[in-house]
Amino acid sequence: xxxxxxxxxxxxxxxxxxxxxxxxxxxxxxxxxxxxxxxxxxxxxxxxxxxxxxxxxxxxxxxxxxxxxxxxxxxxxxxxxxxxxxxxxxxxxxxxxxxxxxxxxxxxxxxxxxxxxxxxxxxxxxxxxxxxxxxxxxxxxxxxxxxxxxxxxxxxxxxxxxxxxxxxxxxxxxxxxxxxxxxxxxxxxxxxxxxxxxxxxxxxxxxxxxxxxxxxxxxxxxxxxxxxxxxxxxxxxxxxxxxxxxxxxxxxxxxxxxxxxxxxxxxxxxxxxxxxxxxxxxxxxxxxxxxxxxxxxxxxxxxxxxxxxxxxxxxxxxxxxxxxxxxxxxxxxxxxxxxxxxxxxxxxxxxxxxxxxxxxxxxxxxxxxx
Amino acid sequence: xxxxxxxxxxxxxxxxxxxxxxxxxxxxxxxxxxxxxxxxxxxxxxxxxxxxxx
Numbered sequence: 001x002x003x004x005x006x007x008x009x010x011x012x013x014x015x016x017x018x019x020x021x022x023x024x025x026x027x028x029x030x031x032x033x034x035x036x037x038x039x040x041x042x043x044x045x046x047x048x049x050x051x052x053x054x055x056x057x058x059x060x061x062x063x064x065x066x067x068x069x070x071x072x073x074x075x076x077x078x079x080x081x082x083x084x085x086x087x088x089x090x091x092x093x094x095x096x097x098x099x100x101x102x103x104x105x106x107x108x109x110x111x112x113x114x115x116x117x118x119x120x121x122x123x124x125x126x127x128x129x130x131x132x133x134x135x136x137x138x139x140x141x142x143x144x145x146x147x148x149x150x151x152x153x154x155x156x157x158x159x160x161x162x163x164x165x166x167x168x169x170x171x172x173x174x175x176x177x178x179x180x181x182x183x184x185x186x187x188x189x190x191x192x193x194x195x196x197x198x199x200x201x202x203x204x205x206x207x208x209x210x211x212x213x214x215x216x217x218x219x220x221x222x223x224x225x226x227x228x229x230x231x232x233x234x235x236x237x238x239x240x241x242x243x244x245x246x247x248x249x250x251x252x253x254x255x256x257x258x259x260x261x262x263x264x265x266x267x268x269x270x271x272x273x274x275x276x277x278x279x280x281x282x283x284x285x286x287x288x289x290x291x292x293x294x295x296x297x298x299x300x301x302x303x304x305x306x307x308x309x310x311x312x313x314x315x316x317x318x319x320x321x322x323x324x325x326x327x328x329x330x331x332x333x334x335x336x337x338x339x340x341x342x343x344x345x346x347x348x349x350x351x352x353x354x355x356x357x358x359x360x361x362x363x364x365x366x367x368x369x370x
Numbered sequence: 371x372x373x374x375x376x377x378x379x380x381x382x383x384x385x386x387x388x389x390x391x392x393x394x395x396x397x398x399x400x401x402x403x404x405x406x407x408x409x410x411x412x413x414x415x416x417x418x419x420x421x422x423x424x
Contacts, residue, residue: 003421006419007398007419017417019414019415020414020415020416020417021399021405021408021409021412021416021417022398022405022416022417022419023398023399023400023401023402023405023416023418024398024399024400024419024421025400025418025419025420025421026400026420026421026422026423028420031420036420042422043421043423044419044420044421044422045420046417046418046419046420047417048415048416048417048418049415049416049418050415050416051406051407051409051410051414051415051416052406053402053406053416056415080417087415091413133422133423134420134422135422
């Protein structure tokens, strides 16, 4: 497992670690998660900082695939080398009085204006005792925002994937572009395979996670400046370009996230994805998925759509239904927001029906997270 | 039985105080202020890992 590799098993990481002071934190109580901002649904994240906790780089992140698929020893070693280089340069500048400990030093990542610890979330402080897990912070944030009436679709989606913008990164490097998709925002910006991403907005980049954080923290805007190094090491040139950000670019598949259970939306129904043999039996396309509704409560989205128990959902927002019940929920949350008209197609008693209704307002009765 | 050994190592690591200086390994500290003081003294950067066990 990845954690064991980093903690002690991989000899290359061990050797490299001796150049750092290593800290391992296993509970979030008291941690400033604004400064140490990471995807709170993940179980492993790392930061490289100076002694004042100015951040050089962050490392980690996952998607809906295997939890450790996006992590590689080579890319971690690469990031560690880049951090050590930046740290030595800063130390050298400080010794020569060329620069004070400047919080705006472009070699370090921008710091948040305020700190925030889990205990500063009122519902968490009231209802939670003992060890605070990462995902619980995100879930309490969902509940808190909902009760304060400030929850929004945007808050659901974070840590966007570079692939959404047409950038596929070399997993063994971290921030070198391996492939640029045709007709993508990346190709429109002029990015090429082999480019090394050095800066996104005001964030210096030393890992893929840095790119995701730089995108994650962007306010609503239509493009972001991005600087790349292009060409051979000895004759490389820097290029800055504007990367367009099309609608929906922040969205990722939420199905793997533990925090999905605390999203303030009353679905009002439960279900499961049919197996291939069940699809065959119903003469449905076995390459597509379908969701069988197993229970319905007379509230929320189920009520708005007049969904029935035993309905089989085959299309959502004019797309085929996703693989699992959680992926289906993720699709719904990405496609609609409160007030929108939801359209789904179901099979009911052998007949194909289109159901439509208003997407309900964000709402939860919950005040605590299990 | 064979898979229990790495699990044991992980659970020790999760306690936050993996120390094996006899084998020349770098120590994992479990509190940030102490690590910051050492980093300041030794002019080293910090490597901070958050490992959430659930």
